[in-house]
Amino acid sequence: MDDSVFADRVMDVPPSFIREILKVALNHEIISFAGGLPNRQLFPVEEIKAATQKVLDNQGRDVLQYSNSEGYIELRNLISQRYLAKKNLNIPAANILITNGSQQGLDLLGKTMLNDGDALVIEEPGYLGAIQAFSMYKPSFKTVTVNDEGMDVNRLKRVMSTCKPKLLYSVPNFQNPSGISYSEENRRAVAETLEGTATFLIEDDPYGDLRYTGKPINSFKSYLPDNTIMLGSFSKIVAPGIRVGWIVAPDALMDKLIIAKQASDLNSSFFTQCIVYQYWKDNDIEKHISRIRDVYGKQSKAMLDSIDEFFPRQITHTTPEGGMFLWASLPDNISSRDLLELAIKDKVVFVPGDTFYVKNDRLNSMRLNFSCVDEKTIWDGIERLSKAIKKLL
Amino acid sequence: MDDSVFADRVMDVPPSFIREILKVALNHEIISFAGGLPNRQLFPVEEIKAATQKVLDNQGRDVLQYSNSEGYIELRNLISQRYLAKKNLNIPAANILITNGSQQGLDLLGKTMLNDGDALVIEEPGYLGAIQAFSMYKPSFKTVTVNDEGMDVNRLKRVMSTCKPKLLYSVPNFQNPSGISYSEENRRAVAETLEGTATFLIEDDPYGDLRYTGKPINSFKSYLPDNTIMLGSFSKIVAPGIRVGWIVAPDALMDKLIIAKQASDLNSSFFTQCIVYQYWKDNDIEKHISRIRDVYGKQSKAMLDSIDEFFPRQITHTTPEGGMFLWASLPDNISSRDLLELAIKDKVVFVPGDTFYVKNDRLNSMRLNFSCVDEKTIWDGIERLSKAIKKLL
Numbered sequence: 001m002d003d004s005v006f007a008d009r010v011m012d013v014p015p016s017f018i019r020e021i022l023k024v025a026l027n028h029e030i031i032s033f034a035g036g037l038p039n040r041q042l043f044p045v046e047e048i049k050a051a052t053q054k055v056l057d058n059q060g061r062d063v064l065q066y067s068n069s070e071g072y073i074e075l076r077n078l079i080s081q082r083y084l085a086k087k088n089l090n091i092p093a094a095n096i097l098i099t100n101g102s103q104q105g106l107d108l109l110g111k112t113m114l115n116d117g118d119a120l121v122i123e124e125p126g127y128l129g130a131i132q133a134f135s136m137y138k139p140s141f142k143t144v145t146v147n148d149e150g151m152d153v154n155r156l157k158r159v160m161s162t163c164k165p166k167l168l169y170s171v172p173n174f175q176n177p178s179g180i181s182y183s184e185e186n187r188r189a190v191a192e193t194l195e196g197t198a199t200f201l202i203e204d205d206p207y208g209d210l211r212y213t214g215k216p217i218n219s220f221k222s223y224l225p226d227n228t229i230m231l232g233s234f235s236k237i238v239a240p241g242i243r244v245g246w247i248v249a250p251d252a253l254m255d256k257l258i259i260a261k262q263a264s265d266l267n268s269s270f271f272t273q274c275i276v277y278q279y280w281k282d283n284d285i286e287k288h289i290s291r292i293r294d295v296y297g298k299q300s301k302a303m304l305d306s307i308d309e310f311f312p313r314q315i316t317h318t319t320p321e322g323g324m325f326l327w328a329s330l331p332d333n334i335s336s337r338d339l340l341e342l343a344i345k346d347k348v349v350f351v352p353g354d355t356f357y358v359k360n361d362r363l364n365s366m367r368l369n370f371s372c373v374d375e376k377t378i379w380d381g382i383e384r385l386s387k388a389i390k391k392l393l
Numbered sequence: 394m395d396d397s398v399f400a401d402r403v404m405d406v407p408p409s410f411i412r413e414i415l416k417v418a419l420n421h422e423i424i425s426f427a428g429g430l431p432n433r434q435l436f437p438v439e440e441i442k443a444a445t446q447k448v449l450d451n452q453g454r455d456v457l458q459y460s461n462s463e464g465y466i467e468l469r470n471l472i473s474q475r476y477l478a479k480k481n482l483n484i485p486a487a488n489i490l491i492t493n494g495s496q497q498g499l500d501l502l503g504k505t506m507l508n509d510g511d512a513l514v515i516e517e518p519g520y521l522g523a524i525q526a527f528s529m530y531k532p533s534f535k536t537v538t539v540n541d542e543g544m545d546v547n548r549l550k551r552v553m554s555t556c557k558p559k560l561l562y563s564v565p566n567f568q569n570p571s572g573i574s575y576s577e578e579n580r581r582a583v584a585e586t587l588e589g590t591a592t593f594l595i596e597d598d599p600y601g602d603l604r605y606t607g608k609p610i611n612s613f614k615s616y617l618p619d620n621t622i623m624l625g626s627f628s629k630i631v632a633p634g635i636r637v638g639w640i641v642a643p644d645a646l647m648d649k650l651i652i653a654k655q656a657s658d659l660n661s662s663f664f665t666q667c668i669v670y671q672y673w674k675d676n677d678i679e680k681h682i683s684r685i686r687d688v689y690g691k692q693s694k695a696m697l698d699s700i701d702e703f704f705p706r707q708i709t710h711t712t713p714e715g716g717m718f719l720w721a722s723l724p725d726n727i728s729s730r731d732l733l734e735l736a737i738k739d740k741v742v743f744v745p746g747d748t749f750y751v752k753n754d755r756l757n758s759m760r761l762n763f764s765c766v767d768e769k770t771i772w773d774g775i776e777r778l779s780k781a782i783k784k785l786l
Binding site for chain 1: 395397398399400401402403430431433434436438441442445446449450453455456457458459460464471492493494496497500504505506507508509511526529530559591593628632633634635636646649652654655656657658659660661662663664688690739
């Protein structure tokens with residue numbers, strides 16, 4: 001098949017290096033810090049089963065039919081109520097659109113807002129799924145470094161002085177891949193920089209509920225109310241296989257997003273939306289989330305403690321207060337891809353950090369996942385990894 | 394919000410007139426031929442429930458996790474086997490990608506293949522969802538009329554002589570909205586016209602299994618094997634609320650479609666894919682489909698018979714051999730929108746035909762749905778409609 005049959009937008013996307021690593025990780029002798037998945041042991045299987053039976057008993061014919069593109073109103077009401085209860089945010093259900101996980105939220109925002117060449121600010125390192133979703137709409141990516149405090153505001157100001165970005169994409173809580181969170185001061189500074197401009201800030205918050213230490217910080221919605229779009233998901237607090245997430249967007253944008261949603265797949269499964277709703281109604285979701293926090297919190301601590309114990313002092317790392325990932329950096333001149341080769345021999349894998357850069361020029365860092373590995377295995381894996389590091393240094 | 398924040402692609406899409414009609418149809422006194430839905434009375438609710446329980450009992454943690462972007466291999470194997478058994482087509486599972494209904498298939502094909510301004514041949518009248526999905530990728534629509542035999546081949550040849558279309562979109566069996574099917578001769582002629590060109594033919598076949606009279610005709614895949622892309626769906630033969638459909642595509646295109654699928658929503662729900670698979674394994678799906686055929690077949694006949702009985706002779710109509718729709722035309726100078734106004738007063742509704750044209754210049758036709766209305770109600774509704782027609786003529 002001649003390449004000219006394809007659209008330009010799909011020609012530049014490289015094969016996913018993560019996929020390759022995950023294939024290696026299928027070997028059961030390998031300890032994998034490469035994953036990006038929630039821990040399947042924590043899925044509420046029995047509760048989902050009970051919810052599913054109830055849904056099919058009470059409204060089987062309804063849930064198996066086509067439904068509206070906005071999503072199930074009762075589920076959107078619960079999401080709205082939780083924003084008020086948890087974050088003191090007033091988000092009407094009319095401003096909530098149900099999506100197939102927040103990945104579809106990214107796609108619909110790209111589809112609705114990005115023309116070829118439109119500027120889009122993205123974190124560096126940044127979430128790969130977002131880079132992939134937005135790439136399809138051929139924006140001009142403007143990268144802004146994130147550090148332990150959040151976004152580099154000086155760099156952001158320089159970007160904003162040279163172009164008018166349509167969107168700024170951020171994961172302010174326990175970012176994937178770095179595990180960092182934006183401080184309150186940093187959020188205020190980012191919001192001030194965007195204030196009065198036409199740039200919309202996307203706050204993607206899949207991990208926000210998974211805080212293990214420190215204090216919650218307000219959503220960007222509090223600092224930049226008119227120009228913040230929020231993405232949420234049940235993937236990390238219930239289960240990803242049901243594919244239910246949502247977008248919070250202003251009225252005018254909602255109208256366009258609904259059209260884009262119709263064009264994309266008519267509607268998200270009413271069946272799975274009703275299952276999530278029923279699960280939520282019949283169970284204490286906050287208690288379930290707190291159980292996930294307990295487990296991941298211990299695993300996060302095990303990773304920090306074992307790094308402290310085993311890693312050479314030259315290795316710096318972030319100290320995540322939540323989420324699923326930690327970010328470690330080797331000395332500048334050392335490549336984490338070289339480390340990965342050695343690490344595979346020692347039966348431990350991770351994702352090299354350059355994977356998370358739009359331009360792969362930083363080669364010394366790595367993403368370490370702690371959600372899918374138990375405490376003892378984390379200690380073993382970090383010990384193995386430290387041996388590989390010492391060989392390389 | 395300033396319109397400049399939106400992408401150009403979402404600015405031209407008009408609000409759906411069908412939505413407005415469906416609102417009117419919510420009134421229980423109204424007989425609606427406006428719907429486009431399968432009949433909910435035929436959904437296999439109990440069987441789906443049993444399948445769901447089994448899936449959660451046997452592989453609960455697996456099905457609730459993220460999964461691969463191509464889709465569940467066992468389900469793709471069954472689809473592959475059915476192509477061989479039913480149509481004598483050899484379609485390896487590796488060439489089948491699972492989508493959220495075939496609507497997402499349309500979106501992914503647009504995303505993967507269409508650059509701005511690329512020519513795309515579409516039936517006139519044509520399926521609205523396809524027009525909507527493709528519109529997002531800003532192609533140049535080239536319309537070719539369909540009639541009782543299929544596509545107007547002379548018109549198609551003229552189009553092919555003036556441009557090089559990337560895609561030709563067709564619903565050759567019991568088309569939505571017209572109910573017509575392409576004859577074998579017409580399929581050969583269309584295939585011959587495309588033979589040796591770079592144009593891919595999309596055969597969208599949601600209704601193919603729902604034939605009530607006449608004999609099955611080969612898929613375009615038989616006549617144009619290398620350049621046919623097929624779309625399939627469980628929406629009309631099991632239930633649409635589970636949102637499971639598929640694309641059949643050549644190898645090189647599959648690679649790109651998988652990237653587009655990842656970017657769009659990572660993967661379709663593994664949970665619902667496994668439910669469909671389990672339902673199919675544990676039940677006689679062919680028997681179920683034959684039950685749907687019985688019911689719709691009778692309703693189709695009731696509509697044809699009642700039209701024969703009540704409609705004035707000036708009204709022409711198609712004689713569908715399957716599917717869910719019939720197409721009727723008023724004399725040239727009479728607008729079906731005017732008829733709709735009168736019909737609403739007589740408590741019956743339909744969708745005016747101009748809705749299904751890229752350019753709304755044909756005003757005398759209408760789409761009548763028979764899948765959601767029982768035989769007696771069809772007789773009543775057609776009688777009411779004929780009264781409205783007589784008032785107008």
